[in-house]
Amino acid sequence: MSRQAGQNFNKFVHWGRNVVAVGRNYRDHCAELGHAVPTKPLLFMKPPSSYLEEGSGPIVIPRGCRSCHHEVELGVVIGSVCGDVHEDDVMPRVAGYALALDMTARDFQEEAKKSGGPWTMAKCFDTALPVSRFISAKELSDPSGVKLWCKVNEEMRQNGSTADMVFNIPYLISYISQYFTLHPGDLVLTGTPAGVGPVHPGDVISAGLGDLITMKFTVAQKE
Numbered sequence: 571m572s573r574q575a576g577q578n579f580n581k582f583v584h585w586g587r588n589v590v591a592v593g594r595n596y597r598d599h600c601a602e603l604g605h606a607v608p609t610k611p612l613l614f615m616k617p618p619s620s621y622l623e624e625g626s627g628p629i630v631i632p633r634g635c636r637s638c639h640h641e642v643e644l645g646v647v648i649g650s651v652c653g654d655v656h657e658d659d660v661m662p663r664v665a666g667y668a669l670a671l672d673m674t675a676r677d678f679q680e681e682a683k684k685s686g687g688p689w690t691m692a693k694c695f696d697t698a699l700p701v702s703r704f705i706s707a708k709e710l711s712d713p714s715g716v717k718l719w720c721k722v723n724e725e726m727r728q729n730g731s732t733a734d735m736v737f738n739i740p741y742l743i744s745y746i747s748q749y750f751t752l753h754p755g756d757l758v759l760t761g762t763p764a765g766v767g768p769v770h771p772g773d774v775i776s777a778g779l780g781d782l783i784t785m786k787f788t789v790a791q792k793e
């Protein structure tokens with residue numbers, strides 16, 4: 571792993587690798603959207619086609635979406651195969667991290683929640699997964715208490731800490747790996763703290779992880 575980490579883990583954006591997202595993993599975010607705190611991890615997927623690297627263009631709000639929300643999240647990049655791994659064995663299998671935005675078409679999601687349909691339209695559109703550069707596990711040796719923030723046009727919207735996750739990283743990855751195998755380059759998004767809200771064309775979203783990373787994206791609308 572260290573050789574790959576040295577090469578920025580091949581930019582870690584392994585097009586074709588899985589992205590598993592955890593929802594409702596912060597109590598304050600559950601409260602703001604009126605959901606109970608889950609008793610087991612709530613999982614959904616985002617496709618690798620939704621990756622957006624910093625500098626490669628704007629976040630594009632999908633056609634017909636009237637409420638596209640930012641959700642700042644810590645992403646965990648898998649370094650070696652995780653199939654049915656015990657919690658104690660998870661961290662050595664983590665290559666590193668990325669700061670991510672789980673962009674969400676909230677109106678599409680509300681529609682899906684009402685009909686009992688999946689969240690695909692809300693979570694999987696092109697550019698729905700802006701990511702920072704790869705952060706190696708060496709750079710972030712303890713991901714369990716790191717600050718996570720998101721500003722829109724310089725106004726602080728989300729200001730949380732990974733210390734407040736309902737289920738921590740070893741638990742989440744062990745849990746996921748009981749059901750499907752995680753492979754090197756897969757990304758696990760660990761949920762968002764409170765303060766999610768809409769963005770509009772022309773907005774600038776900036777986000778940061780501790781004093782390690784800041785990233786910036788502009789917002790556009792698909793006609």
Ligand SMILES: O=C([O-])CC(=O)C(=O)O
Nearest residue numbers: 592593594595674761762
């Ligand atoms: O859409 C949601 O509220 C669920 C989710 O992704 C999160 O909690 O991070």
Ligand SMILES: [Mg+2]
Nearest residue numbers: 641672761762
């Ligand atoms: Mg999310």
